[in-house]
Amino acid sequence: MAERMDTPAAVEARFRAILAAATDAIIVIDLHGLVQEFNAAAAAMFGYEPHEVIGQNVSMLMGEPYHAAHDGYLQRYRDTGEARIIGIGREVEGRRRDGSLFPMELSVGEIREHNLTGFVGLIRDISQRREMEDVLTQREAELQLTLDRAPMAIATCDLDGTIRSANAACCRLFEASEMLLRNTQLQDRLIPSDRATHAKALQQLAAGEIDEHQLSVQCLSQTDSRLHVDLFQALVRDRHGEPQMILAEFINRTAEIEAEHDAALHRDRLAQVGRLGLLGEMAAGIAHEINQPLTAIATYAQAIQRMAQREDCKRELVIETLEKISRQIERASTVIGRIRQFTRTASTPSGTVDPTEMLTDLKVLAEVDLRRHGLNLQLDIPPLLPTIRGDLVQLQQVLLNLIRNAADAMGEQRSGDVILLTAQAQGQDWLRITVDDSGPGISQAMAEHLFEPFFSSKPDGFGLGLSICKSLIDGHGGEIQHGTSPLLGGTRFTLLLPTFDAPNN
């Protein structure tokens, strides 16, 4: 079999088969560059039929400068044996029949029988690969441009948090050039109190335990300005799924948070003014509440002074009276303490409030005022109410305002009438508090302006009460509504406040 295969006919047949089957173009030339063989793949690649090329100089298939120089290359090789291409392969330019040029990879071999008789060239059209490379290069340039033009600050980091690159927005955010940012630790840009949380997230990302992480942190820029940012970190894995690098995006929330902070401050200040105004309106009631114990104290003192001058005065009576005086002093200071608490400035809308305690305390404060109107406050609450999120004093302020409004609506004449204060859970997420009165209700015309500042139906009202109430309840993430009281026939104000267990926002 091997012998049969080595017959010239068999060799020729194998050679033909290889030429025909090859997907690479195969061209055989003689020592002078004249084409001897031109396979099907070559025909397809160059657009020539074999008979058009065979016997022609191979330089017809080349773009410049090879077209002109090829004969010279052959001459030099024949003369000197100095090969520039043989066995190496290089990228050159081919020319198709229609004159168009394309990049090709060429490797050349010598054909020797006893002496050198010609060359064989294997050619691969690499125009597609080139195109793909161009596309990739283009894409990379576009990506870089996009990154630099992107409004979002983006940085890439190593798994240990070292910054490798930062886009233009990132440089602007940190007021630093990319060079200053590169090779520094992202973590060092955070304020110290935020570093531990970030470090933990980074560790999890680097270990591949999580793929992304979001964190609200404060950073310092190169010039030490404080920045509030939302930091998103995403793990980039290589094609084997191994953690490779971390992509960090920063959303600058500084302006927003500062505005929120300003708004909260403004609201607190307004609330404070509102509370002082409220206390001003309640001054007569407060004076009464303090006057009562003072009167008792003064009267006891005077009485015991007279009694003590008598010979038959009993020690027990003196002691008993002094104890009574102490109790009255305590009574007065309780009122003062309650007022002091009510006027305090600090507020924590994110604190927890026990509604039962809040409403019971409020009742005492409200009654200071209601007694003067000859009205009663009826507090109707179930034994268990859900804890709410908010500021005790601000909530009491809102309710006190509503109760005072109710009292004003009911007028002074109806001694013994009742204002109803109720609270109950509404689903899992809300606490519902209502204030009902038996006044004349709210007219359509009034209802439209009810929560506007400086709108008042009272001749001596400033019209800030309800607008402050609304802003305070907004600040608590709650709602304030009004309607007709189904129980008393007057107005009902309803507050909806998120419970502590309710999802945030």
Added chain:
Amino acid sequence: MPQTTKTAPVVHIVDDDDAVRDSLAMLMNSVGIDARQYPSANAFLEASPPDTTGCVVLDVRMPGLSGLQLFKEMNRRRMSWPVLFITGHGDVPMAVEAMRDGAFDFVQKPFRENELLERVQQAIAQDRADRVQESELASIKDRLTSLTNRERDVLGRIVDGCANKVIAIDLDISQRTVEQHRARVMEKMQARSLAHLIRMVISVDAD
């Protein structure tokens, strides 16, 4: 002469504030005046205390029936004790209204040294005087009822300033009979003079 009621005076204290009420009672006791306490206007009305010498100390503001309303109700029921209002500083207009309706006085809380005691003592004195006057009035009325119809006719004309002669013609009786009636009237009415007689008749008419 009418007898002066020498029973011990009683101060009725109506105030919803336990401490103020208790301290006031103690203050009264410290000067030997009896005090009774009522936590509300209704409690006072329900207790219906006996009509003896004393006065009422009344808080203007109380839940339920206010001090002012109780005062009006006392007037309606002809309870004649002098009423001393105690008020907070915002309640002066109410106190003024009470004064117009005939309250004895008002005192603002907290009281100045001795102020309330002095006022209470004055109110008791006033009540005592009123009671003397009243008992005298009652005695005049008794004397008036002891007159015969004819004597009363004569008295009416004397008060009107008619001369005996005119009265005689008016009543178609002799002038001498008029003189006899007149003497009986003066005697029965215990009048010291014509002027005294006229004053007594006017005081009864005014009542």
